[in-house]
Amino acid sequence: MAQQDDLLKKVISHSKEYGFVFPSSEIYDGLSAAYDYGQLGVELKNNIKEYWWTAMVKMQENIVGLDASIFMHPTTWKASGHVDAFNDPLIDNKDSKKRYRADVLIEDHIAKIDAKIQKDVDKAAKRFGDAFDEAEFRSTNPNVTRRQGEIDQIEARFKKAMDDEDLADVKALIEDLGIACPESGSKNWTDVRQFNLMFKTELGAVSGDSGVIYLRPETAQGIFVNFLNVQKSGRMKVPFGIAQIGKAFRNEIIARQFIFRMREFEQMEMQFFVKPGTQMQWYEYWKDFRIKWHQALGIPAENYKFHDHLKLAHYADAASDIEFNFPMGFKELEGIHSRTDFDLARHEEFSGKKLQYFDPEENRSYVPYVIETSIGLDRMFLAVLSSSYTEEQVDEKSERTVLRIPPCLAPVKVAVLPLLKKDGLPEKAREILKSLQAEFYCQYDEKDAIGRRYRRQDAIGTPYCITIDHDTLEDGMVTIRERDTMTQERVKIEEVASIVRGRVKYPVA
Numbered sequence: 001m002a003q004q005d006d007l008l009k010k011v012i013s014h015s016k017e018y019g020f021v022f023p024s025s026e027i028y029d030g031l032s033a034a035y036d037y038g039q040l041g042v043e044l045k046n047n048i049k050e051y052w053w054t055a056m057v058k059m060q061e062n063i064v065g066l067d068a069s070i071f072m073h074p075t076t077w078k079a080s081g082h083v084d085a086f087n088d089p090l091i092d093n094k095d096s097k098k099r100y101r102a103d104v105l106i107e108d109h110i111a112k113i114d115a116k117i118q119k120d121v122d123k124a125a126k127r128f129g130d131a132f133d134e135a136e137f138r139s140t141n142p143n144v145t146r147r148q149g150e151i152d153q154i155e156a157r158f159k160k161a162m163d164d165e166d167l168a169d170v171k172a173l174i175e176d177l178g179i180a181c182p183e184s185g186s187k188n189w190t191d192v193r194q195f196n197l198m199f200k201t202e203l204g205a206v207s208g209d210s211g212v213i214y215l216r217p218e219t220a221q222g223i224f225v226n227f228l229n230v231q232k233s234g235r236m237k238v239p240f241g242i243a244q245i246g247k248a249f250r251n252e253i254i255a256r257q258f259i260f261r262m263r264e265f266e267q268m269e270m271q272f273f274v275k276p277g278t279q280m281q282w283y284e285y286w287k288d289f290r291i292k293w294h295q296a297l298g299i300p301a302e303n304y305k306f307h308d309h310l311k312l313a314h315y316a317d318a319a320s321d322i323e324f325n326f327p328m329g330f331k332e333l334e335g336i337h338s339r340t341d342f343d344l345a346r347h348e349e350f351s352g353k354k355l356q357y358f359d360p361e362e363n364r365s366y367v368p369y370v371i372e373t374s375i376g377l378d379r380m381f382l383a384v385l386s387s388s389y390t391e392e393q394v395d396e397k398s399e400r401t402v403l404r405i406p407p408c409l410a411p412v413k414v415a416v417l418p419l420l421k422k423d424g425l426p427e428k429a430r431e432i433l434k435s436l437q438a439e440f441y442c443q444y445d446e447k448d449a450i451g452r453r454y455r456r457q458d459a460i461g462t463p464y465c466i467t468i469d470h471d472t473l474e475d476g477m478v479t480i481r482e483r484d485t486m487t488q489e490r491v492k493i494e495e496v497a498s499i500v501r502g503r504v505k506y507p508v509a
């Protein structure tokens with residue numbers, strides 16, 4: 001774990017040093033859980049968006065895009081259930097005045113018990129070597145089974161208390177488990193209460209409840225309310241999808257772990273409208289498609305796993321997360337949900353407008369069912385950055401920090417480097433730079449020794465460096481250096497674009 005914490009710290013400081021991510025309004029000591037994407041961060045973010053848009057819209061015959069506004073009619077959020085049910089259970093410590101999510105306190109307590117189990121498992125694995133049977137050990141070792149029983153009991157009691165909306169029992173559980181405030185060690189807790197995660201603001205000059213509107217907590221509702229607009233104007237036939245990339249806002253109680261959990265973040269969501277009864281087949285289709293989209297990037301497959309939900313939200317008939325091995329462990333990166341006809345039916349009910357599709361093959365109208373794929377852009381950014389951060393020994397004397405970012409997502413694709421700042425080399429280099437810039441984001445660098453310039457490009461993940469030397473002026477050839485292998489090759493200037501193009505194009509999922 002220490003190593004993993006270390007990785008997160010390194011990624012955070014590397015991000016700042018090289019212009020990927022800065023704390024927001026840092027000159028005023030920052031704002032908790034708000035971040036700004038710097039000059040390279042914005043490029044990486046745009047490339048992730050483009051990879052998603054290419055796969056989800058441009059390469060799909062039956063999916064189109066949308067850019068709905070962040071502010072929506074407030075009834076939208078009544079209909080969607082967010083006003084009444086988009087809550088986190090909160091508890092305050094009376095001594096430290098710190099506020100916590102009750103479920104997170106309980107989860108952290110469980111994680112501590114789980115860590116003890118893991119310690120026993122690791123010890124036994126070491127002792128028994130190849131003969132070790134982990135499943136057998138977990139089901140028979142008295143310490144492990146006792147602790148597992150404890151976890152099961154806590155989870156069952158917590159689930160029941162939440163299902164019954166019995167917040168008094170959630171508090172009692174925290175007290176019974178002897179959970180103390182992580183800051184102060186005090187066990188002096190307030191009652192647990194529900195806290196709505198939507199940010200409220202007021203529309204124009206209207207004050208009071210009638211003017212209250214919300215910053216959208218998900219982009220999905222903008223798609224649902226436009227379902228018929230898009231279907232009719234685009235003459236779309238079910239099954240079809242609407243995709244959107246945009247900001248979402250949640251007043252997270254504990255926003256932490258860098259850009260993993262923020263109060264302002266971006267989502268890339270697609271709602272796929274299908275004939276009722278076919279939703280399970282499409283749910284499986286999109287699960288398969290989305291995991292392939294991730295894996296096509298070449299990030300090792302063992303970093304991803306599905307987590308199928310056992311407890312489903314009231315509107316879903318199936319749901320699964322794609323979890324990624326972040327520096328903090330496996331956590332949700334993307335959700336794939338079969339949302340039934342809940343959203344459209346609720347918007348029909350609250351708006352009094354029909355949101356139905358006339359199916360010419362069936363000669364009847366129905367409210368389509370929906371499969372949703374929803375990925376956090378910032379989480380994807382963290383996944384790419386943390387899995388590509390590598391420190392390695394180059395030779396006996398030197399080491400380098402390299403971001404092995406999938407080349408199609410790398411912020412800078414080509415660095416153009418004249419070997420010397422004289423003899424016409426900068427002029428030739430700038431000529432080559434110009435020929436590449438329309439297609440690739442490039443950097444020009446003539447400062448310092450060539451080795452140092454290579455290191456700077458490694459540190460920001462540039463897949464190719466092109467060096468222009470005296471021979472270039474004679475033979476029209478340059479040295480092209482590849483980031484991961486550090487191999488260098490002499491190639492004709494005219495070949496550079498096609499070499500780079502071949503490596504940086506978006507893979508097909």
Ligand code: GAP
Pocket residue numbers: 217218219220250252259260261262263265266267269332333334335372374375376377378379
């Ligand atoms: N429309 C469905 C929906 O919003 P969600 O699981 O609440 O579902 C979808 O969110 C994705 O949005 C998550 O998988 C995660 O990647 C991202 N996300 C959610 N809350 C976030 C936050 N506070 N900060 C960053 N990303 C977040």
